[in-house]
Amino acid sequence: MGNNGFLLPLMVFVVVLSNSVANLSAESPNATIDQLALLALKAHVTHDPLNLLATNWTSGTSVCNWIGVTCGSHHERVTTLDLSKMSLIGTIPPHLGNLSFLSRLNIGFNHFHGSLPMELANLSSLKYINFRHNNFRGEIPAWFDSFTQLHSLLLYSNNFSGVIPSSLGSLSNLEKLILYDNDLKGQIPIAIGNLSKLKRLYLDNNQLSGQIPSAVFKCKALEFLSLTDNVLEGSVPQEIGNLTRLRYLYLDNNNLTGQLPSALFKCQELEELNLSQNALKGSVPQEIGNLTKVISLHLYRNNLTGKIPTTIGSLSVLRYLYLGYNSLTGQLPLTLFKCQELEDLLLSNNSLEGSVPQEIGNLTKLRWLNLSKNNLTGRDTDNATDKTQ
Known part of the structure:
Protein backbone atom coordinates (compact mmCIF):
# COMPACT_ATOMS: atom_id res chain seq x y z
CA MET A 1 0.00 0.00 0.00
CA GLY A 2 2.88 2.35 0.82
CA ASN A 3 4.46 1.74 -2.57
CA ASN A 4 1.24 2.65 -4.38
CA GLY A 5 1.12 5.96 -2.59
CA PHE A 6 4.61 6.75 -3.86
CA LEU A 7 3.98 5.67 -7.44
CA LEU A 8 0.92 7.86 -7.97
CA PRO A 9 2.69 11.25 -7.62
CA LEU A 10 5.64 9.84 -9.60
CA MET A 11 3.35 8.95 -12.53
CA VAL A 12 1.76 12.41 -12.42
CA PHE A 13 5.23 13.97 -12.55
CA VAL A 14 6.22 11.87 -15.57
CA VAL A 15 3.06 12.82 -17.47
CA VAL A 16 3.54 16.51 -16.73
CA LEU A 17 7.18 16.30 -17.80
CA SER A 18 6.26 14.55 -21.05
CA ASN A 19 3.67 17.18 -21.89
CA SER A 20 6.15 19.95 -21.17
CA VAL A 21 8.74 18.37 -23.47
CA ALA A 22 6.11 17.98 -26.19
CA ASN A 23 5.11 21.62 -25.86
CA LEU A 24 8.72 22.73 -26.01
CA SER A 25 9.22 20.65 -29.15
CA ALA A 26 6.09 22.06 -30.77
CA GLU A 27 7.29 25.57 -29.99
CA SER A 28 10.89 25.02 -31.07
CA PRO A 29 12.33 27.92 -33.08
CA ASN A 30 12.62 25.94 -36.32
CA ALA A 31 9.04 24.65 -36.19
CA THR A 32 7.81 28.12 -35.30
CA ILE A 33 9.58 29.63 -38.32
CA ASP A 34 7.77 27.26 -40.69
CA GLN A 35 4.45 27.81 -38.94
CA LEU A 36 4.75 31.59 -39.12
CA ALA A 37 5.72 31.42 -42.81
CA LEU A 38 2.65 29.37 -43.68
CA LEU A 39 0.34 31.49 -41.52
CA ALA A 40 1.64 34.53 -43.40
CA LEU A 41 0.73 32.80 -46.66
CA LYS A 42 -2.72 32.05 -45.28
CA ALA A 43 -3.12 35.74 -44.37
CA HIS A 44 -2.27 36.70 -47.96
CA VAL A 45 -4.97 34.42 -49.36
CA THR A 46 -8.00 36.63 -49.93
CA HIS A 47 -10.32 33.92 -51.21
CA ASP A 48 -10.41 30.31 -50.06
CA SER A 235 16.31 28.93 -90.93
CA VAL A 236 16.19 25.84 -88.76
CA PRO A 237 19.84 25.25 -87.77
CA GLN A 238 21.58 22.14 -89.04
CA GLU A 239 22.65 21.51 -85.44
CA ILE A 240 19.17 20.12 -84.86
CA GLY A 241 20.64 16.80 -85.96
CA ASN A 242 22.41 16.64 -82.58
CA LEU A 243 19.09 15.92 -80.87
CA THR A 244 19.07 12.20 -81.45
CA ARG A 245 16.69 11.62 -78.53
CA LEU A 246 14.12 14.13 -79.78
CA ARG A 247 10.58 12.72 -79.92
CA TYR A 248 8.41 15.83 -80.30
CA LEU A 249 9.33 18.92 -82.31
CA TYR A 250 6.90 21.82 -82.69
CA LEU A 251 8.13 24.90 -84.58
CA ASP A 252 4.85 25.80 -86.27
CA ASN A 253 3.30 29.25 -86.68
CA ASN A 254 6.50 31.29 -86.82
CA ASN A 255 8.31 33.14 -89.62
CA LEU A 256 10.92 30.48 -90.34
CA THR A 257 12.47 30.44 -93.81
CA GLY A 258 14.99 28.40 -95.74
CA GLN A 259 14.84 24.72 -96.56
CA LEU A 260 14.09 21.74 -94.40
CA PRO A 261 17.54 20.95 -92.96
CA SER A 262 18.81 17.55 -94.02
CA ALA A 263 20.15 17.04 -90.48
CA LEU A 264 16.58 17.05 -89.18
CA PHE A 265 16.13 13.54 -90.50
CA LYS A 266 18.86 12.25 -88.21
CA CYS A 267 16.35 12.66 -85.38
CA GLN A 268 15.06 9.16 -85.89
CA GLU A 269 13.19 9.01 -82.56
CA LEU A 270 10.73 11.67 -83.74
CA GLU A 271 7.09 10.79 -83.20
CA GLU A 272 5.57 14.21 -83.92
CA LEU A 273 6.97 16.86 -86.25
CA ASN A 274 5.19 20.15 -86.86
CA LEU A 275 6.75 22.86 -89.04
CA SER A 276 3.47 24.20 -90.42
CA GLN A 277 2.56 27.82 -91.07
CA ASN A 278 6.06 29.12 -91.76
CA ALA A 279 7.72 30.20 -95.01
CA LEU A 280 9.86 27.13 -95.61
CA LYS A 281 10.82 26.43 -99.21
CA GLY A 282 12.51 23.75 -101.27
CA SER A 283 11.55 20.13 -101.60
CA VAL A 284 10.66 17.51 -99.05
CA PRO A 285 13.86 15.42 -99.05
CA GLN A 286 13.97 11.69 -99.58
CA GLU A 287 15.56 11.41 -96.12
CA ILE A 288 12.11 11.87 -94.64
CA GLY A 289 11.85 8.11 -94.92
CA ASN A 290 14.32 7.86 -92.02
CA LEU A 291 11.62 8.99 -89.58
CA THR A 292 10.18 5.51 -89.21
CA LYS A 293 8.70 6.27 -85.77
CA VAL A 294 6.82 9.39 -86.81
CA ILE A 295 3.08 9.33 -86.11
CA SER A 296 2.17 12.92 -86.93
CA LEU A 297 3.78 14.95 -89.75
CA HIS A 298 2.62 18.54 -90.28
CA LEU A 299 4.21 20.64 -93.02
CA TYR A 300 1.16 22.51 -94.32
CA ARG A 301 1.04 26.22 -95.21
CA ASN A 302 4.63 26.64 -96.33
CA ASN A 303 6.24 27.21 -99.75
CA LEU A 304 7.40 23.65 -100.35
CA THR A 305 7.88 22.53 -103.95
CA GLY A 306 8.72 19.37 -105.84
CA LYS A 307 7.29 15.89 -105.55
CA ILE A 308 6.15 13.96 -102.51
CA PRO A 309 9.15 11.65 -101.98
CA THR A 310 8.60 7.95 -102.60
CA THR A 311 10.35 7.15 -99.32
CA ILE A 312 7.26 8.33 -97.50
CA GLY A 313 6.09 4.73 -97.75
CA SER A 314 8.63 3.84 -95.06
CA LEU A 315 6.55 5.68 -92.46
CA SER A 316 4.63 2.59 -91.44
CA VAL A 317 3.15 4.04 -88.22
CA LEU A 318 2.16 7.40 -89.73
CA ARG A 319 -1.39 8.39 -88.77
CA TYR A 320 -1.59 12.10 -89.61
CA LEU A 321 -0.09 13.62 -92.77
CA TYR A 322 -0.68 17.31 -93.48
CA LEU A 323 1.01 18.70 -96.61
CA GLY A 324 -1.73 21.07 -97.80
CA TYR A 325 -1.25 24.67 -98.88
CA ASN A 326 2.16 24.27 -100.50
CA SER A 327 3.28 24.10 -104.14
CA LEU A 328 3.89 20.36 -104.42
CA THR A 329 3.81 18.87 -107.91
CA GLY A 330 3.86 15.51 -109.61
CA GLN A 331 1.71 12.46 -109.02
CA LEU A 332 0.73 10.80 -105.81
CA PRO A 333 3.43 8.19 -105.15
CA LEU A 334 2.05 4.66 -104.90
CA THR A 335 4.25 4.13 -101.84
CA LEU A 336 2.09 6.61 -99.96
CA PHE A 337 -0.63 3.98 -99.77
CA LYS A 338 1.66 1.63 -97.85
CA CYS A 339 1.06 3.90 -94.86
CA GLN A 340 -1.91 1.84 -93.78
CA GLU A 341 -2.20 3.46 -90.35
CA LEU A 342 -3.17 6.78 -91.94
CA GLU A 343 -6.25 8.40 -90.41
CA ASP A 344 -5.85 11.95 -91.76
CA LEU A 345 -4.48 12.67 -95.25
CA LEU A 346 -4.64 16.32 -96.28
CA LEU A 347 -2.92 17.34 -99.51
CA SER A 348 -5.22 20.14 -100.64
CA ASN A 349 -4.13 23.39 -102.31
CA ASN A 350 -1.06 22.10 -104.14
CA SER A 351 -0.34 21.42 -107.82
CA LEU A 352 -0.50 17.64 -107.73
CA GLU A 353 -1.59 15.95 -110.96
CA GLY A 354 -2.57 12.64 -112.44
CA SER A 355 -5.21 10.20 -111.26
CA VAL A 356 -5.92 9.05 -107.75
CA PRO A 357 -4.60 5.46 -107.62
CA GLN A 358 -6.92 2.60 -106.71
CA GLU A 359 -4.42 1.74 -103.98
CA ILE A 360 -5.99 4.49 -101.92
CA GLY A 361 -8.41 1.77 -100.89
CA ASN A 362 -5.59 0.25 -98.82
CA LEU A 363 -6.04 3.09 -96.32
CA THR A 364 -8.83 1.38 -94.41
CA LYS A 365 -8.38 3.54 -91.29
CA LEU A 366 -8.76 6.83 -93.16
CA ARG A 367 -11.15 9.32 -91.51
CA TRP A 368 -10.21 12.60 -93.20
CA LEU A 369 -9.21 12.91 -96.84
CA ASN A 370 -8.73 16.16 -98.69
CA LEU A 371 -7.18 16.25 -102.15
CA SER A 372 -9.05 19.34 -103.30
CA LYS A 373 -7.55 22.31 -105.14
CA ASN A 374 -5.08 20.21 -107.14
CA ASN A 375 -4.99 18.99 -110.74
CA LEU A 376 -5.91 15.44 -109.81
CA THR A 377 -8.42 13.39 -111.76
CA GLY A 378 -10.90 10.99 -110.24
CA ARG A 379 -14.09 11.17 -108.23
CA ASP A 380 -14.78 13.48 -105.28
CA THR A 381 -11.34 15.03 -105.02
CA ASP A 382 -12.92 18.46 -104.61
CA ASN A 383 -15.61 17.52 -102.12
CA ALA A 384 -13.64 16.75 -98.95
CA THR A 385 -13.50 18.68 -95.72
CA ASP A 386 -10.20 20.28 -94.76
CA LYS A 387 -9.80 20.72 -91.02
CA THR A 388 -6.47 22.52 -91.42
CA GLN A 389 -8.21 25.74 -92.39
Whole structure:
Protein backbone atom coordinates (compact mmCIF):
# COMPACT_ATOMS: atom_id res chain seq x y z
CA MET A 1 0.00 0.00 0.00
CA GLY A 2 2.88 2.35 0.82
CA ASN A 3 4.46 1.74 -2.57
CA ASN A 4 1.24 2.65 -4.38
CA GLY A 5 1.12 5.96 -2.59
CA PHE A 6 4.61 6.75 -3.86
CA LEU A 7 3.98 5.67 -7.44
CA LEU A 8 0.92 7.86 -7.97
CA PRO A 9 2.69 11.25 -7.62
CA LEU A 10 5.64 9.84 -9.60
CA MET A 11 3.35 8.95 -12.53
CA VAL A 12 1.76 12.41 -12.42
CA PHE A 13 5.23 13.97 -12.55
CA VAL A 14 6.22 11.87 -15.57
CA VAL A 15 3.06 12.82 -17.47
CA VAL A 16 3.54 16.51 -16.73
CA LEU A 17 7.18 16.30 -17.80
CA SER A 18 6.26 14.55 -21.05
CA ASN A 19 3.67 17.18 -21.89
CA SER A 20 6.15 19.95 -21.17
CA VAL A 21 8.74 18.37 -23.47
CA ALA A 22 6.11 17.98 -26.19
CA ASN A 23 5.11 21.62 -25.86
CA LEU A 24 8.72 22.73 -26.01
CA SER A 25 9.22 20.65 -29.15
CA ALA A 26 6.09 22.06 -30.77
CA GLU A 27 7.29 25.57 -29.99
CA SER A 28 10.89 25.02 -31.07
CA PRO A 29 12.33 27.92 -33.08
CA ASN A 30 12.62 25.94 -36.32
CA ALA A 31 9.04 24.65 -36.19
CA THR A 32 7.81 28.12 -35.30
CA ILE A 33 9.58 29.63 -38.32
CA ASP A 34 7.77 27.26 -40.69
CA GLN A 35 4.45 27.81 -38.94
CA LEU A 36 4.75 31.59 -39.12
CA ALA A 37 5.72 31.42 -42.81
CA LEU A 38 2.65 29.37 -43.68
CA LEU A 39 0.34 31.49 -41.52
CA ALA A 40 1.64 34.53 -43.40
CA LEU A 41 0.73 32.80 -46.66
CA LYS A 42 -2.72 32.05 -45.28
CA ALA A 43 -3.12 35.74 -44.37
CA HIS A 44 -2.27 36.70 -47.96
CA VAL A 45 -4.97 34.42 -49.36
CA THR A 46 -8.00 36.63 -49.93
CA HIS A 47 -10.32 33.92 -51.21
CA ASP A 48 -10.41 30.31 -50.06
CA PRO A 49 -13.69 29.00 -51.56
CA LEU A 50 -13.25 25.47 -50.23
CA ASN A 51 -12.26 26.73 -46.73
CA LEU A 52 -9.31 24.36 -46.78
CA LEU A 53 -6.79 26.71 -45.21
CA ALA A 54 -9.34 28.50 -43.04
CA THR A 55 -10.42 25.36 -41.22
CA ASN A 56 -7.24 23.27 -41.35
CA TRP A 57 -4.30 25.65 -40.99
CA THR A 58 -4.58 26.51 -37.29
CA SER A 59 -1.92 27.17 -34.68
CA GLY A 60 -3.40 24.44 -32.49
CA THR A 61 -2.06 21.64 -34.69
CA SER A 62 1.36 20.80 -36.05
CA VAL A 63 2.14 22.20 -39.50
CA CYS A 64 3.00 18.64 -40.52
CA ASN A 65 -0.70 17.79 -40.24
CA TRP A 66 -1.89 20.74 -42.33
CA ILE A 67 -3.46 20.06 -45.70
CA GLY A 68 -0.98 20.36 -48.56
CA VAL A 69 2.02 20.19 -46.21
CA THR A 70 4.57 17.39 -45.94
CA CYS A 71 7.43 17.33 -43.44
CA GLY A 72 10.70 15.47 -43.47
CA SER A 73 10.82 12.04 -41.82
CA HIS A 74 13.81 12.95 -39.61
CA HIS A 75 12.66 16.40 -38.61
CA GLU A 76 9.47 18.42 -38.42
CA ARG A 77 10.45 20.87 -41.14
CA VAL A 78 8.29 21.50 -44.18
CA THR A 79 9.71 19.83 -47.31
CA THR A 80 6.67 19.96 -49.65
CA LEU A 81 3.95 22.54 -50.08
CA ASP A 82 1.25 21.48 -52.53
CA LEU A 83 -1.77 23.78 -52.76
CA SER A 84 -2.60 22.99 -56.38
CA LYS A 85 -6.17 23.11 -57.67
CA MET A 86 -7.66 24.78 -54.59
CA SER A 87 -9.03 27.87 -56.42
CA LEU A 88 -7.13 30.15 -54.04
CA ILE A 89 -6.79 33.88 -54.71
CA GLY A 90 -3.98 35.87 -53.15
CA THR A 91 -0.35 36.89 -53.30
CA ILE A 92 2.89 35.26 -52.20
CA PRO A 93 4.36 36.84 -49.01
CA PRO A 94 8.12 37.22 -48.51
CA HIS A 95 7.84 35.04 -45.38
CA LEU A 96 7.58 31.97 -47.62
CA GLY A 97 11.31 32.33 -48.17
CA ASN A 98 11.84 31.12 -44.59
CA LEU A 99 10.88 27.53 -45.45
CA SER A 100 14.53 26.61 -45.70
CA PHE A 101 13.94 22.84 -46.05
CA LEU A 102 11.37 23.20 -48.85
CA SER A 103 12.17 21.03 -51.89
CA ARG A 104 8.79 20.97 -53.70
CA LEU A 105 6.54 24.00 -54.20
CA ASN A 106 3.32 23.50 -56.15
CA ILE A 107 0.62 26.19 -56.24
CA GLY A 108 -0.54 25.41 -59.77
CA PHE A 109 -4.10 25.95 -60.97
CA ASN A 110 -5.01 28.77 -58.59
CA HIS A 111 -5.38 32.53 -58.96
CA PHE A 112 -2.31 33.87 -57.24
CA HIS A 113 -1.25 37.21 -58.69
CA GLY A 114 1.32 39.95 -58.35
CA SER A 115 5.08 39.49 -58.58
CA LEU A 116 7.31 36.96 -56.84
CA PRO A 117 9.08 38.25 -53.70
CA MET A 118 12.86 38.23 -53.81
CA GLU A 119 12.97 36.36 -50.49
CA LEU A 120 12.07 33.17 -52.34
CA ALA A 121 15.69 33.11 -53.48
CA ASN A 122 16.49 31.76 -49.99
CA LEU A 123 14.82 28.45 -50.87
CA SER A 124 18.07 26.87 -52.01
CA SER A 125 16.76 23.32 -51.47
CA LEU A 126 14.02 23.64 -54.09
CA LYS A 127 13.98 20.90 -56.71
CA TYR A 128 10.50 21.41 -58.12
CA ILE A 129 8.56 24.63 -58.78
CA ASN A 130 5.07 24.59 -60.25
CA PHE A 131 3.29 27.96 -60.62
CA ARG A 132 1.28 27.00 -63.72
CA HIS A 133 -2.14 28.47 -64.43
CA ASN A 134 -2.03 31.48 -62.11
CA ASN A 135 -1.95 35.22 -62.77
CA PHE A 136 1.61 36.15 -61.84
CA ARG A 137 2.98 39.25 -63.52
CA GLY A 138 6.33 40.91 -63.99
CA GLU A 139 9.58 39.46 -65.22
CA ILE A 140 10.87 35.99 -64.46
CA PRO A 141 13.37 36.86 -61.73
CA ALA A 142 17.07 36.57 -62.50
CA TRP A 143 17.55 35.26 -58.94
CA PHE A 144 15.99 31.96 -59.97
CA ASP A 145 19.61 30.90 -60.45
CA SER A 146 19.67 30.47 -56.64
CA PHE A 147 17.79 27.20 -57.08
CA THR A 148 20.87 25.18 -57.92
CA GLN A 149 19.15 21.83 -57.24
CA LEU A 150 16.11 22.61 -59.37
CA HIS A 151 15.09 19.97 -61.90
CA SER A 152 11.61 21.26 -62.89
CA LEU A 153 10.51 24.87 -63.49
CA LEU A 154 6.87 25.13 -64.58
CA LEU A 155 5.68 28.73 -65.02
CA TYR A 156 3.32 28.32 -67.92
CA SER A 157 -0.07 29.97 -68.38
CA ASN A 158 0.67 33.12 -66.39
CA ASN A 159 1.31 36.73 -67.37
CA PHE A 160 5.08 36.83 -67.06
CA SER A 161 6.63 39.45 -69.34
CA GLY A 162 10.07 40.68 -70.32
CA VAL A 163 12.86 38.42 -71.51
CA ILE A 164 13.86 34.93 -70.48
CA PRO A 165 16.71 35.55 -68.02
CA SER A 166 20.06 34.15 -69.12
CA SER A 167 20.68 33.19 -65.50
CA LEU A 168 18.45 30.15 -66.02
CA GLY A 169 21.33 28.70 -68.00
CA SER A 170 23.22 28.10 -64.75
CA LEU A 171 20.62 25.61 -63.45
CA SER A 172 22.74 22.60 -64.31
CA ASN A 173 20.23 20.07 -62.93
CA LEU A 174 17.24 21.41 -64.85
CA GLU A 175 15.30 18.78 -66.82
CA LYS A 176 12.03 20.63 -67.49
CA LEU A 177 11.74 24.30 -68.46
CA ILE A 178 8.13 25.06 -69.32
CA LEU A 179 7.31 28.73 -69.92
CA TYR A 180 4.60 28.61 -72.58
CA ASP A 181 1.53 30.84 -72.68
CA ASN A 182 3.02 33.98 -71.17
CA ASP A 183 4.00 37.35 -72.64
CA LEU A 184 7.73 36.80 -72.99
CA LYS A 185 9.66 38.78 -75.60
CA GLY A 186 13.17 39.05 -76.95
CA GLN A 187 15.43 36.27 -78.11
CA ILE A 188 15.89 32.79 -76.73
CA PRO A 189 19.02 33.11 -74.54
CA ILE A 190 22.12 31.31 -75.76
CA ALA A 191 22.71 30.22 -72.16
CA ILE A 192 19.91 27.67 -72.57
CA GLY A 193 22.55 25.57 -74.33
CA ASN A 194 24.29 25.03 -70.98
CA LEU A 195 21.42 22.88 -69.70
CA SER A 196 22.93 19.50 -70.48
CA LYS A 197 20.22 17.56 -68.61
CA LEU A 198 17.28 19.40 -70.18
CA LYS A 199 14.65 17.01 -71.56
CA ARG A 200 11.64 19.27 -72.07
CA LEU A 201 11.72 22.85 -73.34
CA TYR A 202 8.37 24.54 -73.97
CA LEU A 203 8.49 28.23 -74.94
CA ASP A 204 5.42 28.31 -77.18
CA ASN A 205 2.71 30.96 -77.30
CA ASN A 206 4.89 33.91 -76.39
CA GLN A 207 6.33 36.74 -78.50
CA LEU A 208 9.89 35.47 -78.82
CA SER A 209 11.78 36.84 -81.82
CA GLY A 210 15.07 36.49 -83.63
CA GLN A 211 16.60 33.25 -84.82
CA ILE A 212 16.59 29.94 -83.03
CA PRO A 213 20.07 29.91 -81.46
CA SER A 214 22.10 26.89 -82.48
CA ALA A 215 23.14 26.65 -78.82
CA VAL A 216 19.73 25.19 -78.02
CA PHE A 217 20.76 22.07 -79.90
CA LYS A 218 23.64 21.50 -77.50
CA CYS A 219 20.99 20.19 -75.10
CA LYS A 220 21.43 16.66 -76.38
CA ALA A 221 19.08 15.17 -73.78
CA LEU A 222 16.10 17.04 -75.28
CA GLU A 223 13.07 14.89 -75.99
CA PHE A 224 10.41 17.61 -76.27
CA LEU A 225 11.00 20.98 -77.96
CA SER A 226 8.13 23.36 -78.60
CA LEU A 227 8.56 26.92 -79.93
CA THR A 228 5.12 27.19 -81.54
CA ASP A 229 3.29 30.52 -81.88
CA ASN A 230 6.14 32.99 -81.64
CA VAL A 231 7.70 35.34 -84.23
CA LEU A 232 10.94 33.44 -84.75
CA GLU A 233 12.70 33.86 -88.07
CA GLY A 234 15.62 32.53 -90.04
CA SER A 235 16.31 28.93 -90.93
CA VAL A 236 16.19 25.84 -88.76
CA PRO A 237 19.84 25.25 -87.77
CA GLN A 238 21.58 22.14 -89.04
CA GLU A 239 22.65 21.51 -85.44
CA ILE A 240 19.17 20.12 -84.86
CA GLY A 241 20.64 16.80 -85.96
CA ASN A 242 22.41 16.64 -82.58
CA LEU A 243 19.09 15.92 -80.87
CA THR A 244 19.07 12.20 -81.45
CA ARG A 245 16.69 11.62 -78.53
CA LEU A 246 14.12 14.13 -79.78
CA ARG A 247 10.58 12.72 -79.92
CA TYR A 248 8.41 15.83 -80.30
CA LEU A 249 9.33 18.92 -82.31
CA TYR A 250 6.90 21.82 -82.69
CA LEU A 251 8.13 24.90 -84.58
CA ASP A 252 4.85 25.80 -86.27
CA ASN A 253 3.30 29.25 -86.68
CA ASN A 254 6.50 31.29 -86.82
CA ASN A 255 8.31 33.14 -89.62
CA LEU A 256 10.92 30.48 -90.34
CA THR A 257 12.47 30.44 -93.81
CA GLY A 258 14.99 28.40 -95.74
CA GLN A 259 14.84 24.72 -96.56
CA LEU A 260 14.09 21.74 -94.40
CA PRO A 261 17.54 20.95 -92.96
CA SER A 262 18.81 17.55 -94.02
CA ALA A 263 20.15 17.04 -90.48
CA LEU A 264 16.58 17.05 -89.18
CA PHE A 265 16.13 13.54 -90.50
CA LYS A 266 18.86 12.25 -88.21
CA CYS A 267 16.35 12.66 -85.38
CA GLN A 268 15.06 9.16 -85.89
CA GLU A 269 13.19 9.01 -82.56
CA LEU A 270 10.73 11.67 -83.74
CA GLU A 271 7.09 10.79 -83.20
CA GLU A 272 5.57 14.21 -83.92
CA LEU A 273 6.97 16.86 -86.25
CA ASN A 274 5.19 20.15 -86.86
CA LEU A 275 6.75 22.86 -89.04
CA SER A 276 3.47 24.20 -90.42
CA GLN A 277 2.56 27.82 -91.07
CA ASN A 278 6.06 29.12 -91.76
CA ALA A 279 7.72 30.20 -95.01
CA LEU A 280 9.86 27.13 -95.61
CA LYS A 281 10.82 26.43 -99.21
CA GLY A 282 12.51 23.75 -101.27
CA SER A 283 11.55 20.13 -101.60
CA VAL A 284 10.66 17.51 -99.05
CA PRO A 285 13.86 15.42 -99.05
CA GLN A 286 13.97 11.69 -99.58
CA GLU A 287 15.56 11.41 -96.12
CA ILE A 288 12.11 11.87 -94.64
CA GLY A 289 11.85 8.11 -94.92
CA ASN A 290 14.32 7.86 -92.02
CA LEU A 291 11.62 8.99 -89.58
CA THR A 292 10.18 5.51 -89.21
CA LYS A 293 8.70 6.27 -85.77
CA VAL A 294 6.82 9.39 -86.81
CA ILE A 295 3.08 9.33 -86.11
CA SER A 296 2.17 12.92 -86.93
CA LEU A 297 3.78 14.95 -89.75
CA HIS A 298 2.62 18.54 -90.28
CA LEU A 299 4.21 20.64 -93.02
CA TYR A 300 1.16 22.51 -94.32
CA ARG A 301 1.04 26.22 -95.21
CA ASN A 302 4.63 26.64 -96.33
CA ASN A 303 6.24 27.21 -99.75
CA LEU A 304 7.40 23.65 -100.35
CA THR A 305 7.88 22.53 -103.95
CA GLY A 306 8.72 19.37 -105.84
CA LYS A 307 7.29 15.89 -105.55
CA ILE A 308 6.15 13.96 -102.51
CA PRO A 309 9.15 11.65 -101.98
CA THR A 310 8.60 7.95 -102.60
CA THR A 311 10.35 7.15 -99.32
CA ILE A 312 7.26 8.33 -97.50
CA GLY A 313 6.09 4.73 -97.75
CA SER A 314 8.63 3.84 -95.06
CA LEU A 315 6.55 5.68 -92.46
CA SER A 316 4.63 2.59 -91.44
CA VAL A 317 3.15 4.04 -88.22
CA LEU A 318 2.16 7.40 -89.73
CA ARG A 319 -1.39 8.39 -88.77
CA TYR A 320 -1.59 12.10 -89.61
CA LEU A 321 -0.09 13.62 -92.77
CA TYR A 322 -0.68 17.31 -93.48
CA LEU A 323 1.01 18.70 -96.61
CA GLY A 324 -1.73 21.07 -97.80
CA TYR A 325 -1.25 24.67 -98.88
CA ASN A 326 2.16 24.27 -100.50
CA SER A 327 3.28 24.10 -104.14
CA LEU A 328 3.89 20.36 -104.42
CA THR A 329 3.81 18.87 -107.91
CA GLY A 330 3.86 15.51 -109.61
CA GLN A 331 1.71 12.46 -109.02
CA LEU A 332 0.73 10.80 -105.81
CA PRO A 333 3.43 8.19 -105.15
CA LEU A 334 2.05 4.66 -104.90
CA THR A 335 4.25 4.13 -101.84
CA LEU A 336 2.09 6.61 -99.96
CA PHE A 337 -0.63 3.98 -99.77
CA LYS A 338 1.66 1.63 -97.85
CA CYS A 339 1.06 3.90 -94.86
CA GLN A 340 -1.91 1.84 -93.78
CA GLU A 341 -2.20 3.46 -90.35
CA LEU A 342 -3.17 6.78 -91.94
CA GLU A 343 -6.25 8.40 -90.41
CA ASP A 344 -5.85 11.95 -91.76
CA LEU A 345 -4.48 12.67 -95.25
CA LEU A 346 -4.64 16.32 -96.28
CA LEU A 347 -2.92 17.34 -99.51
CA SER A 348 -5.22 20.14 -100.64
CA ASN A 349 -4.13 23.39 -102.31
CA ASN A 350 -1.06 22.10 -104.14
CA SER A 351 -0.34 21.42 -107.82
CA LEU A 352 -0.50 17.64 -107.73
CA GLU A 353 -1.59 15.95 -110.96
CA GLY A 354 -2.57 12.64 -112.44
CA SER A 355 -5.21 10.20 -111.26
CA VAL A 356 -5.92 9.05 -107.75
CA PRO A 357 -4.60 5.46 -107.62
CA GLN A 358 -6.92 2.60 -106.71
CA GLU A 359 -4.42 1.74 -103.98
CA ILE A 360 -5.99 4.49 -101.92
CA GLY A 361 -8.41 1.77 -100.89
CA ASN A 362 -5.59 0.25 -98.82
CA LEU A 363 -6.04 3.09 -96.32
CA THR A 364 -8.83 1.38 -94.41
CA LYS A 365 -8.38 3.54 -91.29
CA LEU A 366 -8.76 6.83 -93.16
CA ARG A 367 -11.15 9.32 -91.51
CA TRP A 368 -10.21 12.60 -93.20
CA LEU A 369 -9.21 12.91 -96.84
CA ASN A 370 -8.73 16.16 -98.69
CA LEU A 371 -7.18 16.25 -102.15
CA SER A 372 -9.05 19.34 -103.30
CA LYS A 373 -7.55 22.31 -105.14
CA ASN A 374 -5.08 20.21 -107.14
CA ASN A 375 -4.99 18.99 -110.74
CA LEU A 376 -5.91 15.44 -109.81
CA THR A 377 -8.42 13.39 -111.76
CA GLY A 378 -10.90 10.99 -110.24
CA ARG A 379 -14.09 11.17 -108.23
CA ASP A 380 -14.78 13.48 -105.28
CA THR A 381 -11.34 15.03 -105.02
CA ASP A 382 -12.92 18.46 -104.61
CA ASN A 383 -15.61 17.52 -102.12
CA ALA A 384 -13.64 16.75 -98.95
CA THR A 385 -13.50 18.68 -95.72
CA ASP A 386 -10.20 20.28 -94.76
CA LYS A 387 -9.80 20.72 -91.02
CA THR A 388 -6.47 22.52 -91.42
CA GLN A 389 -8.21 25.74 -92.39
